[in-house]
Amino acid sequence: xxxxxxxxxxxxxxxxxxxxxxxxxxxxxxxxxxxxxxxxxxxxxxxxxxxxxxxxxxxxxxxxxxxxxxxxxxxxxxxxxxxxxxxxxxxxxxxxxxxxxxxxxxxxxxxxxxxxxxxxxxxxxxxxxxxxxxxxxxxxxxxxxxxxxxxxxxxxxxxxxxxxxxxxxxxxxxxxxxxxxxxxxxxxxxxx
Numbered sequence: 001x002x003x004x005x006x007x008x009x010x011x012x013x014x015x016x017x018x019x020x021x022x023x024x025x026x027x028x029x030x031x032x033x034x035x036x037x038x039x040x041x042x043x044x045x046x047x048x049x050x051x052x053x054x055x056x057x058x059x060x061x062x063x064x065x066x067x068x069x070x071x072x073x074x075x076x077x078x079x080x081x082x083x084x085x086x087x088x089x090x091x092x093x094x095x096x097x098x099x100x101x102x103x104x105x106x107x108x109x110x111x112x113x114x115x116x117x118x119x120x121x122x123x124x125x126x127x128x129x130x131x132x133x134x135x136x137x138x139x140x141x142x143x144x145x146x147x148x149x150x151x152x153x154x155x156x157x158x159x160x161x162x163x164x165x166x167x168x169x170x171x172x173x174x175x176x177x178x179x180x181x182x183x184x185x186x187x188x189x190x191x192x
Contacts, residue, residue, distance in 0.1 A: 002055060004030045007106045011053055014078060015133070016126035026123055029112040035099045041081070042097040048086035050107045051130070054079045057103025058167055061095050062175075071175040074100070074164045080130060081105070084138070100168055145178050153177045154187045
């Protein structure tokens with residue numbers, strides 16, 4: 001069974017190495033949560049008070065616009081889920097998060113993380129590295145949608161996140177890539 005310290009080590013391994021003392025302090029604030037497939041993790045109108053590290057499973061962030069369900073982000077193992085604007089401003093989000101598979105996440109409370117970051121420089125650096133990575137990922141996605149063709153968007157996803165293409169429903173993949181399911185089908189068949 002995976003422990004808090006195992007997850008703390010995994011997160012530190014992805015973002016920034018922590019001292020033994022910091023690792024244990026960080027492990028102490030991690031809270032394990034289990035969700036069934038199709039469960040809402042965060043709803044529109046709620047405040048994002050924590051980052052979620054995905055140990056196992058898959059989630060999607062989405063919103064409704066003109067009664068259409070639009071996928072913003074799809075996350076899976078070793079990914080972090082956060083609604084940035086709501087998290088920073090501590091205001092209600094318009095994004096929702098739901099599970100696409102049975103999912104285990106580890107919740108990292110904003111308040112607890114910020115208190116730790118004040119006491120431990122290495123935790124502060126790890127926290128900053130995660131936020132930097134999150135912002136860079138958002139910018140890359142925005143640029144991809146702005147500047148690349150449907151074929152280029154699909155190919156980029158195929159190379160950077162093949163798990164999404166293997167595991168997520170096609171309707172969500174199409175929405176995530178901002179194309180219709182028909183366009184996605186044509187792009188997929190042209191690649192062979």
